[in-house]
Amino acid sequence: MKASLQKKLATLSERLEELNRLLSSETATGDMENYRKLSREHADITPVVEHYRAYLKIAADIADAEGMLGDAEMKSFAEDEIRTGKEKMAASELELQTLLLPKDPNDERNIFLEIRAGTGGDESAIFAGNLFRMYTRYAERQRWKVEVVSASESELGGYREIIAKIDGAGAYSKLKFESGGHRVQRVPETETQGRIHTSACTVAVMPEVDEVSDVTINPAEIRIDTYRASGAGGQHINKTDSAVRITHLPTGIVVECQDDRSQHRNKAQAMAVLAARIKDAQVREQQSKEAATRKSLIGSGDRSERIRTYNFPQGRITDHRINLTLYKIDAIMEGELDELVGALSAEHQAELLALLGED
Numbered sequence: 001m002k003a004s005l006q007k008k009l010a011t012l013s014e015r016l017e018e019l020n021r022l023l024s025s026e027t028a029t030g031d032m033e034n035y036r037k038l039s040r041e042h043a044d045i046t047p048v049v050e051h052y053r054a055y056l057k058i059a060a061d062i063a064d065a066e067g068m069l070g071d072a073e074m075k076s077f078a079e080d081e082i083r084t085g086k087e088k089m090a091a092s093e094l095e096l097q098t099l100l101l102p103k104d105p106n107d108e109r110n111i112f113l114e115i116r117a118g119t120g121g122d123e124s125a126i127f128a129g130n131l132f133r134m135y136t137r138y139a140e141r142q143r144w145k146v147e148v149v150s151a152s153e154s155e156l157g158g159y160r161e162i163i164a165k166i167d168g169a170g171a172y173s174k175l176k177f178e179s180g181g182h183r184v185q186r187v188p189e190t191e192t193q194g195r196i197h198t199s200a201c202t203v204a205v206m207p208e209v210d211e212v213s214d215v216t217i218n219p220a221e222i223r224i225d226t227y228r229a230s231g232a233g234g235q236h237i238n239k240t241d242s243a244v245r246i247t248h249l250p251t252g253i254v255v256e257c258q259d260d261r262s263q264h265r266n267k268a269q270a271m272a273v274l275a276a277r278i279k280d281a282q283v284r285e286q287q288s289k290e291a292a293t294r295k296s297l298i299g300s301g302d303r304s305e306r307i308r309t310y311n312f313p314q315g316r317i318t319d320h321r322i323n324l325t326l327y328k329i330d331a332i333m334e335g336e337l338d339e340l341v342g343a344l345s346a347e348h349q350a351e352l353l354a355l356l357g358e359d
Helices: 003-022 026-030 032-068 075-099 121-141 171-178 236-238 263-293 330-332 340-356
Strands: 111-117 145-153 159-167 179-184 195-208 224-227 243-248 252-256 306-311 316-319 324-326
Touching: 003 032, 003 075, 003 171, 003 252, 032 075, 032 236, 075 111, 111 121, 111 171, 111 263, 121 145, 121 159, 121 171, 121 179, 145 252, 145 263, 159 171, 159 263, 171 195, 171 340, 195 263, 224 263, 243 263, 306 330, 316 330, 316 340, 324 340
Parallel strands: 179 306
Antiparallel strands: 111 159, 111 195, 145 159, 179 195, 224 243, 243 252, 306 316, 316 324
């Protein structure tokens, strides 16, 4: 084990002992906010330190076995113990490195999901509707709540654009790698010659942000317009200027929301989406700078990148970032995304481990 890793683990072990003392003191229990903070840190550190102690026990067992090599009767047994111990130690060290990987602070946040039709006209809009249904089905499997913030429906079905908020534990951690270009190859329902068409949509997954702490929006830099909503919603929604359009002047970002009867709620939703988009743009700019020195295979922040192809005639889905092809398109379109999500997360973890090894 590298000396830097050993030092980090030893420091965490000492910190855990300190947290145990702090949590049992009257001072900690008297300050509930501080107590909760210390408890969260304790919960984060404990699995790492427990694994480190198990690693040290394996090292001690190997040392004991090495001490028996001089005994002719015990030599064969000792060699077996050493070989098995070294295998365990290698696996344990890899697990420790994984436990020490930096955590994405946004992983537990709710998300805004945006799907926009691209090339392909009506077929692209229909595919956008298919993708939204896929993510909705997945959210249902996770017991997450899905709320449509804004939708622009296509005449033949689907959406030219749809924005939804997804509330649920770990929503961003599961879906953050879905951002990018999604391409579909199939015979559209409107195609009379039976020819396969290629269409595309873009997906953006953005963590919900705390407007106060994460993004500063100067009221002087936004323009708010209200107008009469159109589309579904009954008579009331069309009789009042409840729809809201917010323009962020420095970036040109425009957000519209008209799905609620309340102008106040539409404004609040639009501001939340605007804050998420501004933060997302800042993060992608930073990722682009980092990519100049090291190209990240996953999560590069490039929305124009084609990340996945859905080939219906062949029943396959291919994720181009990790060269993964699955012949289960029907199940995936019904929201069975666990295999895809798991593979992308595993590849990202492998990238982080590779970076850790370079330190």
